[in-house]
Amino acid sequence: MSPRVAVVGVGQSKQAKQREVTIAALVRESVGRALSDAQLEFGQIDAIVLSKTPDLFDGVMQPELYLADALGARNLPVTRVFTGGSVGGHAAIHGTHLVTSGLANRVLVVGYSKESEGNFTWALSRPLPFNVSLGAGAGGHFAPVIRDYIRRSGAPEHIGWQVAVNHRLNALRNPYAHLHLPDITVDKVRASPMLWDPVRFLESCPTSDGSAAIVVTGEDEATRISAATGRPPAWVHGSAWRTETGHFAGRDEVNPRAGVECAAETYAQAGIADPVRELDAAELYIPFSWYEPIWLENIGLAETGRGWEMTDQGRTAADGDFPVNPSGGVLSGNPTGATGLVRFAEAAQQVRGLAGEHQVDRARRVIGHAMGGASQFHAMWVVGADKP
Amino acid sequence: MREVGIVAFAQSRCLAANRRDDMADILAPVIASAVAEAGLERGDIDFFCSGSHDFYEGRTFAYIESLDTVGAWPPISESHVEMDAAWAAHEAWTWLQLGEGEVALVYGIGRGSLAADLDQVMPAMLDPYYLTPLRPHRHALAGLQARALLDAGAIGEPDLAATVAASLAAARENEFAQRSGVHSVEDLLAAPYVSAPLRELDIAPIGDAAAVLILAAGDRARELCARPVWVRGIDHRMDTHYPGNRDLTRADTVTIAAGRAAELAGFSAAEVDVAELHTEYSHVQPLLANALGLGARTTVNPSGGPLAGNPATATGLIRIGEAAARIREGSADRALAHATSGPALQQNLICLLEGAA
Amino acid sequence: MSIELPEPVRTIEAPFAMDYTYVAGVGRSLCLRGMARKLFLARTCPRCRMVYFPAPEQCARCLAPLGEPVELPGTGEIHTFCVVNFPFPGQLYQPPYVVAHINLDGTGTTLMQRIMEIEPDQVALGLAVEPVWVPDNELEPSLASVRYFRPRDPALRSPLPDNESGAHA
Numbered sequence: 050m051s052p053r054v055a056v057v058g059v060g061q062s063k064q065a066k067q068r069e070v071t072i073a074a075l076v077r078e079s080v081g082r083a084l085s086d087a088q089l090e091f092g093q094i095d096a097i098v099l100s101k102t103p104d105l106f107d108g109v110m111q112p113e114l115y116l117a118d119a120l121g122a123r124n125l126p127v128t129r130v131f132t133g134g135s136v137g138g139h140a141a142i143h144g145t146h147l148v149t150s151g152l153a154n155r156v157l158v159v160g161y162s163k164e165s166e167g168n169f170t171w172a173l174s175r176p177l178p179f180n181v182s183l184g185a186g187a188g189g190h191f192a193p194v195i196r197d198y199i200r201r202s203g204a205p206e207h208i209g210w211q212v213a214v215n216h217r218l219n220a221l222r223n224p225y226a227h228l229h230l231p232d233i234t235v236d237k238v239r240a241s242p243m244l245w246d247p248v249r250f251l252e253s254c255p256t257s258d259g260s261a262a263i264v265v266t267g268e269d270e271a272t273r274i275s276a277a278t279g280r281p282p283a284w285v286h287g288s289a290w291r292t293e294t295g296h297f298a299g300r301d302e303v304n305p306r307a308g309v310e311c312a313a314e315t316y317a318q319a320g321i322a323d324p325v326r327e328l329d330a331a332e333l334y335i336p337f338s339w340y341e342p343i344w345l346e347n348i349g350l351a352e353t354g355r356g357w358e359m360t361d362q363g364r365t366a367a368d369g370d371f372p373v374n375p376s377g378g379v380l381s382g383n384p385t386g387a388t389g390l391v392r393f394a395e396a397a398q399q400v401r402g403l404a405g406e407h408q409v410d411r412a413r414r415v416i417g418h419a420m421g422g423a424s425q426f427h428a429m430w431v432v433g434a435d436k437p
Numbered sequence: 438m439r440e441v442g443i444v445a446f447a448q449s450r451c452l453a454a455n456r457r458d459d460m461a462d463i464l465a466p467v468i469a470s471a472v473a474e475a476g477l478e479r480g481d482i483d484f485f486c487s488g489s490h491d492f493y494e495g496r497t498f499a500y501i502e503s504l505d506t507v508g509a510w511p512p513i514s515e516s517h518v519e520m521d522a523a524w525a526a527h528e529a530w531t532w533l534q535l536g537e538g539e540v541a542l543v544y545g546i547g548r549g550s551l552a553a554d555l556d557q558v559m560p561a562m563l564d565p566y567y568l569t570p571l572r573p574h575r576h577a578l579a580g581l582q583a584r585a586l587l588d589a590g591a592i593g594e595p596d597l598a599a600t601v602a603a604s605l606a607a608a609r610e611n612e613f614a615q616r617s618g619v620h621s622v623e624d625l626l627a628a629p630y631v632s633a634p635l636r637e638l639d640i641a642p643i644g645d646a647a648a649v650l651i652l653a654a655g656d657r658a659r660e661l662c663a664r665p666v667w668v669r670g671i672d673h674r675m676d677t678h679y680p681g682n683r684d685l686t687r688a689d690t691v692t693i694a695a696g697r698a699a700e701l702a703g704f705s706a707a708e709v710d711v712a713e714l715h716t717e718y719s720h721v722q723p724l725l726a727n728a729l730g731l732g733a734r735t736t737v738n739p740s741g742g743p744l745a746g747n748p749a750t751a752t753g754l755i756r757i758g759e760a761a762a763r764i765r766e767g768s769a770d771r772a773l774a775h776a777t778s779g780p781a782l783q784q785n786l787i788c789l790l791e792g793a794a
Numbered sequence: 795m796s797i798e799l800p801e802p803v804r805t806i807e808a809p810f811a812m813d814y815t816y817v818a819g820v821g822r823s824l825c826l827r828g829m830a831r832k833l834f835l836a837r838t839c840p841r842c843r844m845v846y847f848p849a850p851e852q853c854a855r856c857l858a859p860l861g862e863p864v865e866l867p868g869t870g871e872i873h874t875f876c877v878v879n880f881p882f883p884g885q886l887y888q889p890p891y892v893v894a895h896i897n898l899d900g901t902g903t904t905l906m907q908r909i910m911e912i913e914p915d916q917v918a919l920g921l922a923v924e925p926v927w928v929p930d931n932e933l934e935p936s937l938a939s940v941r942y943f944r945p946r947d948p949a950l951r952s953p954l955p956d957n958e959s960g961a962h963a
Contacts, residue, residue: 103497109561113520114563115565123675124690125674126673127784131517132516133498149534151438152531189878242880244879248876291512292509293513299902425501455817459818462851495812551815
């Protein structure tokens with residue numbers, strides 16, 4: 050059996066447009082909080098993994114170089130992982146690999162985005178060579194997939210509105226969330242402007258600045274740290290990543306096989322046969338509200354075509370039996386380079402019992418999930434309060 | 438650590454500007470060649486890891502195109518570093534330590550030629566508030582470092598020329614090299630400066646190429662290859678960024694990485710027969726040799742090194758492949774590969790390799 | 795000694811201008827050259843028989859080099875779509891407009907393109923569509939040589955909005 054690995058420190062910044070701090074200061078905020086949570090000093094970290102979105106977004110090439118001091122990285126190994134939107138998940142998993150392999154005892158995994166720093170629109174609208182420029186924007190890619198899901202599942206249109214309400218209400222209990230919309234209702238979502246039909250404004254994620262950091266250690270160190278801090282670790286029960294090619298004949302983007310297989314591998318490692326019963330909550334990468342039922346089905350929490358019923362029955366709301374995105378999720382804050390890591394970190398905070406006001410009762414095992422590209426890149430972990 | 442060996446390596450010829458092939462087309466034959474060399478099929482590969490950078494490609498998420506060449510269907514276990522692919526080799530080696538699979542394929546794509554002017558691009562690698570707005574010429578920091586070494590009396594300009602002459606002469610035997618030839622030190626010293634004290638041939642040329650390395654664990658490596666090259670130790674270390682806060686005449690992170698790699702390997706950098714160093718500038722070769730404690734027994738850059746071909750983010754991975762090739766062909770038993778990233782050797786990776794045993 | 799600190803610098807301008815040469819590659823060049831001649835040139839995987847447009851050099855599933863180009867009619871049907879309803883910076887067209895994934899007849903791949911000459915609320919899944927090319931003197935080796943797709947059935951068509959009636963800017 051592989052050595053046990055745990056998350057012993059978590060730090061986040063407020064997710065919002067942050068023009069008062071430099072990139073380095075934004076990163077340092079989360080790093081400092083994660084180290085302080087674990088009661089570690091910079092000198093005690095053995096390796097660093099950095100997660101961020103494409104460098105053209107904020108205009109700094111290989112920012113791990115410039116950020117060396119902010120990360121406390123001098124004389125340490127630093128790896129800059131990049132796999133699109135799933136990168137935060139990939140980075141966290143690579144961090145666990147460094148520990149499992151025996152290469153490091155204490156790994157710092159850091160993610161950030163500071164898109165207000167650069168011209169995000171410019172980076173995204175740079176013409177892709179040899180493709181026709183449609184000017185459809187980010188949602189222009191996902192909206193047709195959502196339409197396809199709705200057609201296949203026959204889900205009623207209010208599902209998307211309900212997800213948007215649930216996640217935004219959850220965000221009110223998360224001080225780090227970008228959007229706090231206390232007055233949100235299904236009617237307001239329905240009345241919000243249609244951006245990419247069938248996706249409405251309030252069913253879409255914002256663009257945020259923000260950072261997140263976690264400290265990952267092996268079993269002995271996790272036990273020592275939690276005894277010293279009085280804060281329990283989150284044990285990694287299973288993790289996996291999977292990638293599939295973007296364009297080939299017959300690809301199913303509504304239910305991508307890479308996501309199915311990523312989840313199956315994670316559950317197998319965690320010894321989980323019936324995920325929705327055996328797990329207590331999930332932090333899923335849901336940038337548009339309809340991705341709640343889409344991912345519930347894709348990662349085996351609901352039967353194909355019936356994920357929306359979980360939403361409809363209130364099961365995924367904060368007071369349901371399987372809360373999804375108790376933090377408010379991507380719909381409430383989206384520092385893209387950190388977004389995946391935030392999902393993984395929020396899952397850890399739930400099982401540590403440290404999620405504050407958005408703590409899910411009796412959360413013993415929780416999913417962290419990230420997705421990138423045209424649903425081509427998938428990363429997932431299951432963390433637990435008990436040792437695996 | 439679990440034994441992990443290099444069982445195949447392939448690269449494409451480094452071209453000053455490949456205007457025929459896109460990323461996938463450059464990579465496809467190189468993957469096919471490495472996979473065939475190892476006698477594998479794609480389905481035998483358990484993990485893929487790659488390195489490249491969007492700023493060389495001029496678009497976001499460029500590496501996604503290479504996945505069509507890998508054939509990520511059925512879905513694969515895969516990761517990528519937005520760095521030199523030598524770091525992807527480190528990630529793949531780490532992954533193989535988990536015991537979840539036996540074979541990993543690492544690839545690097547580097548295209549320096551797509552940017553119309555790398556001087557527009559490379560300043561973006563610096564501190565965005567203090568340094569990038571100064572827009573230093575892309576060789577300016579290297580020139581400062583070379584100057585610091587000269588001023589410290591560590592080297593003289595003839596040493597730079599001697600390194601260039603040796604590299605380009607060695608590259609005549611390397612069919613993948615972009616630059617090669619016989620040059621006298623006198624002729625080299627007569628050339629004009631580009632970024633004093635560096636001259637044109639002191640600086641690695643811009644080029645396009647891909648490289649593929651296949652790693653396998655323990656007995657699987659022995660099955661696939663008559664003489665696997667064991668990765669006995671690998672480590673990498675980051676220095677502080679701001680060049681003014683560093684002593685540019687030293688490369689301490691090279692020494693630290695080499696020390697850690699030696700702990701894992703059971704032998705040190707000083708004991709290798711061949712060293713392939715990521716020398717994008719001639720002046721860093723004596724600096725690296727000194728930081729590594731290389732002596733007369735070690736042949737440096739028998740491939741010609743990056744001064745003979747420098748395909749951006751594939752350059753470091755090629756060092757590992759070239760060092761391993763010397764062991765596989767029997768001209769070395771132990772070898773070292775070095776890769777670097779960032780201005781003036783800010784980040785360094787050391788890999789110690791050994792044949793047989 | 796104390797120094798009174800000035801107000802912090804809130805922003806600095808550091809604009810980039812980066813120019814690149816993009817290389818189309820052998821497979822893509824074939825398809826793009828077809829576009830300049832109003833031809834949809836697809837290629838078939840000799841192993842799994844999947845037909846690709848636009849075609850890479852090798853099958854993304856089998857990795858087999860794709861076969862000789864075959865001409866497609868260029869018609870297709872809408873697999874799925876969305877309506878872009880709002881303006882955003884860098885936008886090329888006046889909203890609302892329809893962006894669809896089109897199943898091109900004879901292929902197994904979808905092509906993303908605009909659907910015009912129909913009111914957005916009339917667009918439906920499965921709608922049969924055909925390409926509308928730019929004027930001959932504007933044809934280029936580019937997918938943009940197709941201005942948009944429109945309903946094949948003339949009865950379903952409506953006039954282009956005024957701002958689209960000429961060649962777009």
